[in-house]
Amino acid sequence: MAVQTMAPRVDVPERRDLPSVPSETPSAQTKISVRDLDFFYGRTQALHNIRLDIPERVVMAFIGPSGCGKSTFLRTLNRMNDVIPGTRVSGEVTIDEHDIYAAGTDVVALRRKVGMVFQKSNPFPKSIFENVAYGLRINRVTSSKSELAGRVEQALQDAALWNEVKDRLKTSALSLSGGQQQRLCIARALAIRPQILLMDEPASALDPIATSKIEELIFDLKKQYTIVIVTHNMQQAARVSDTTAFFLLGKLIEVNATEKMFTAPNEKLTEDYITGRFG
Amino acid sequence: MNAIAARADRIRRISSALMTSLTALCTLLAVGALFLILAYIALQGIGSLNFQFLIDSPRPVGEGGGIGNAIMGSLVLLGISSAFGLPIGIAVGVYLSEVGNGQLASIVRFIVDTLTGIPSIVTGVFVYAILVLPMKHFSAFAGGVALALIMVPIVARTTEEMLKLVPHSLREGALALGAPQWRVTLGVVLPAAASGIATGAMLAIARVSGETAPLLFTAFGSRFFPTSLNEPIASLTVQIYNYAISPYDEWHAQAWAATLVLMTLILGINIIVRVLTRRKF
Numbered sequence: 319m320a321v322q323t324m325a326p327r328v329d330v331p332e333r334r335d336l337p338s339v340p341s342e343t344p345s346a347q348t349k350i351s352v353r354d355l356d357f358f359y360g361r362t363q364a365l366h367n368i369r370l371d372i373p374e375r376v377v378m379a380f381i382g383p384s385g386c387g388k389s390t391f392l393r394t395l396n397r398m399n400d401v402i403p404g405t406r407v408s409g410e411v412t413i414d415e416h417d418i419y420a421a422g423t424d425v426v427a428l429r430r431k432v433g434m435v436f437q438k439s440n441p442f443p444k445s446i447f448e449n450v451a452y453g454l455r456i457n458r459v460t461s462s463k464s465e466l467a468g469r470v471e472q473a474l475q476d477a478a479l480w481n482e483v484k485d486r487l488k489t490s491a492l493s494l495s496g497g498q499q500q501r502l503c504i505a506r507a508l509a510i511r512p513q514i515l516l517m518d519e520p521a522s523a524l525d526p527i528a529t530s531k532i533e534e535l536i537f538d539l540k541k542q543y544t545i546v547i548v549t550h551n552m553q554q555a556a557r558v559s560d561t562t563a564f565f566l567l568g569k570l571i572e573v574n575a576t577e578k579m580f581t582a583p584n585e586k587l588t589e590d591y592i593t594g595r596f597g
Numbered sequence: 598m599n600a601i602a603a604r605a606d607r608i609r610r611i612s613s614a615l616m617t618s619l620t621a622l623c624t625l626l627a628v629g630a631l632f633l634i635l636a637y638i639a640l641q642g643i644g645s646l647n648f649q650f651l652i653d654s655p656r657p658v659g660e661g662g663g664i665g666n667a668i669m670g671s672l673v674l675l676g677i678s679s680a681f682g683l684p685i686g687i688a689v690g691v692y693l694s695e696v697g698n699g700q701l702a703s704i705v706r707f708i709v710d711t712l713t714g715i716p717s718i719v720t721g722v723f724v725y726a727i728l729v730l731p732m733k734h735f736s737a738f739a740g741g742v743a744l745a746l747i748m749v750p751i752v753a754r755t756t757e758e759m760l761k762l763v764p765h766s767l768r769e770g771a772l773a774l775g776a777p778q779w780r781v782t783l784g785v786v787l788p789a790a791a792s793g794i795a796t797g798a799m800l801a802i803a804r805v806s807g808e809t810a811p812l813l814f815t816a817f818g819s820r821f822f823p824t825s826l827n828e829p830i831a832s833l834t835v836q837i838y839n840y841a842i843s844p845y846d847e848w849h850a851q852a853w854a855a856t857l858v859l860m861t862l863i864l865g866i867n868i869i870v871r872v873l874t875r876r877k878f
Contacts (some may be wrong), residue, residue, distance in 0.1 A: 401772060403698060426775045434773035440766035443789045453774035456784070503770065510774060 345458040349374040349514060349544045350395060355409035357390055357399070358490070364390045366568045377536060377545045379576065381552055381560035385592070387568040388548045392516050395546065397425050413514070421493075427431075430457055433512035437519040439493035439499035441506075446483050449491045449502055450474060453510040469509055477505035478535050496529025504535065515539065517547040521554065535559050552592060556580050564588045635860065642857030645850040649857070655820045655836070658845045664855045666822045670737070670831035671806065671825055674816060677741025678805055682748030683798050689749065690756025690794075695782050706757075712750035720746050721811030729815060737823060737830035740816025744805040751804060752865065755797025759790040793872035803863050809834040835857045 350372040350558040357365035365387045372378050378387035381398050393399045394411060397418060411418050418428050430453075441449050449469040453459075460466040470487075474480040479501040483494070491502055500520060507515060517536070521529040536545060536558045555562050555576065562579040564571045564587075583589050590596060653663030653741065689709065693702055724743040729735055763786050771781040787794070812818070817829040833855055840852035 398769060398773060400803060401769065426777055429773055430775040436766055436770060436773075438766055440764065440770040442767060442770065442785050452771070452776075452784075455769075456774065456776045456780050506770075506774065 347374045348372070349413065350546075351412045351415075352411075353408075355391075355394065355407070355410075355411060356432040357362060357387070357394060358406045359402070364395070364568050368570050370563060370570060370573060372544065372546060372563075374384040374544050375540055375542070377540050377547060377558055379555035379562045380546065380548045380565060381550075381555050381562060381591075382565035382571075383551075383596070386564045386565040388517050388563075391565065392518055392546060392548050395516055396429050396434055397423075397516070398429075398434065400425065416431050430510055432514045433449050433507035433510065433511055434516045435500070435504050435507055435518065435520045437522055439496065439523070441494070441499050443490070443492060445488050446491050446494070446502060447487040450505050450509050453506060457510055459510060473505040473509035474502075476508050476539070477501045478531060478538075479505055480536040496527075497524045497531060500524060500528070500532060501535070504532075508539075512543070514544045514546070517545065519548050519550060522550060529554070552580070564591065566591070601801055620740050638853065638860060641850075641853035643854075645854040646857060650851070650854060654822060662851075664833065664836055664851070664858065666819065667831040667833045667836040667855065668858060668862070670816070670819070670823055671833045671859070673737055673826070674740050674744060674812070674832055675802060675806055675866075676769050677738065677826070678744035678748055678849060679798075679802060680745075681742065682745035682801065682805075683752055684753025685745070686749040686801065687756050687794060687798075689753035691782060691787070693753065693757040694760035695786065696779075708749045709753050712746075713754065716810075717747055718810035721814040724811065725814035733813060733826075735817035735829040737816055737826040737828065740812050740830060740832070741826075743811040743815045743862050744808060747808060747811065748801040751801040752797055755800065756790075756794050758791030759797060760786060762793065765788045792874045795870050799867055799870050804868060806859070806863055806866075807834060809838050813814060813838075833862070 321443065342588060345541060348371045350370075352370045352372075355365055355368040368391060378391065382388045385555050390399065394407060395413075395418075399405045399407070402576045407419055409419075413428075413432065417423070442452060444452070447467075447470055448486075450473050451466055454466055454469055460469055471480060471484075479498060482498060483502075490573060491499065500523075503522070504515075519551060520534045525534065533554065536547065539545060547555075547558065559576045561573060563573045564579070564585070565584075566587060572579070572583060572588045574588075580592060583592065649661070651668065652665040654666040655664070656662030659734045665682055681828070689705070693706055693709075697705065720743050724746065725746040728739040728742060732739070767789060768781055771785045772778075774803050776784070812832050812835050815831055816835070818835040819831045820832075823830045837852045837855045837859070840848040840855065843849070
């Protein structure tokens with residue numbers, strides 16, 4: 319497939335203009351490419367024929383009402399849905415031009431490359447240090463204690479948590495506040511240096527101050543990472559993302575530059591949702 | 598407030614007070630019974646208790662003697678049964694909670710539940726048939742196996758329940774970092790449930806340390822200190838049983854003292870395990 323793709327891009331009928339590329343990332347490379355993706359929970363089809371390209375080093379936000387499939391879609395990108403019994407995927411998801419659903423794909427290697435932050439912060443009942451070190455240990459990334467400590471510190475700094483926890487790395491992660499726990503989970507994901515970071519409503523359980531910290535963090539992280547964030551909060555999508563995708567009832571309705579999406583969307587359905595006519 | 602609402606309110610208050618006192622009363626009854634038993638045993642047992650009694654082996658009536666060999670025997674039996682019963686039970690629990698799903702797991706769960714309900718004397722007879730008869734003699738090993746068989750289903754089910762309490766998000770968090778399933782189970786899920794699993798293990802140990810019936814056919818009992826796992830071995834419960842049904846007052850007193858020791862032993866193990874598995878995080 320073409321390396322230089324217009325991004326973001328969806329299959330849109332000819333009568334409409336292709337969505338414009340966000341100005342910060344002129345003709346970025348496609349990192350994730352999804353083609354004809356269907357997803358089933360048992361007999362219920364949760365995703366219908368998704369086609370989407372996600373360019374490298376941008377923040378893409380998924381918005382849509384509850385149950386529209388945006389989280390399910392996010393979880394197809396690191397095969398997290400494999401864990402749920404009775405699910406089925408068809409179609410193609412390629413990351414760096416490798417089909418991640420091809421037979422023989424190393425799921426462990428995939429998840430190292432595609433990190434994930436969950437809606438509810440889920441630190442392990444271990445110390446702060448051990449939480450961040452976990453991914454490094456299981457993947458045997460570091461070869462010495464000092465290297466491990468260095469990577470942990472770097473990850474905590476990247477997640478803007480280092481200054482708050484540097485004096486108590488050995489205390490329980492569960493003693494941190496909700497916002498700190500979520501940044502710890504981000505640090506944990508960053509420690510193994512993924513290329514893509516999936517965030518499933520990372521700030522939905524946090525207060526406004528903690529939320530703004532996470533949002534600033536996302537802004538910083540996009541220099542290095544491709545970030546896909548699911549959010550319920552449209553203001554948040556508008557604040558943090560370069561491009562936005564709108565899902566409804568398991569279908570991808572529109573993908574557009576965030577600015578255009580929230581001012582002059584192409585689709586009537588998008589406009590109805592954004593202006594609060596439903597959802 | 599009108600009259601009807603006031604009346605409804607009064608009824609609600611009265612029934613609430615009534616129910617609260619009822620639950621308090623039942624709690625008192627249950628806890629009170631336990632304390633009565635403990636106090637009675639302490640009272641009856643303390644008289645014959647001295648250091649010599651704890652380290653001596655039994656002697657003929659009138660010559661004193663002690664339960665040192667039975668204490669050691671009980672500890673050996675608990676050691677053997679824990680060595681087999683705890684790992685197997687925990688492994689079955691892990692299978693039921695983390696690995697198995699579908700029909701096979703429900704069959705296993707049903708079998709485990711059935712095992713829990715098997716009377717312990719049946720377990721004793723079973724081990725007698727498969728171990729004691731072929732070996733042609735009673736042994737500490739056979740006693741330990743019988744106790745382990747009683748432990749496995751208890752440990753398996755409590756382990757399963759405790760693992761199911763570990764939030765699913767923890768497993769997903771570890772998987773998302775590229776951890777394979779077995780490392781998630783060993784490194785994250787089991788430690789998160791450790792104190793609960795230890796409680797289950799405790800319950801199982803406490804339960805089997807009070808067992809007499811399965812030991813009668815397997816460990817049999819002995820008047821001497823154990824020298825090998827391949828010979829009959831004394832245990833506190835069998836010793837208590839033998840002394841209690843004897844016609845001698847001295848042995849009755851010793852049975853009470855041995856009971857007190859057994860209770861203290863169980864309490865001691867309980868406290869040690871609690872301290873060791875205290876939630877660190």
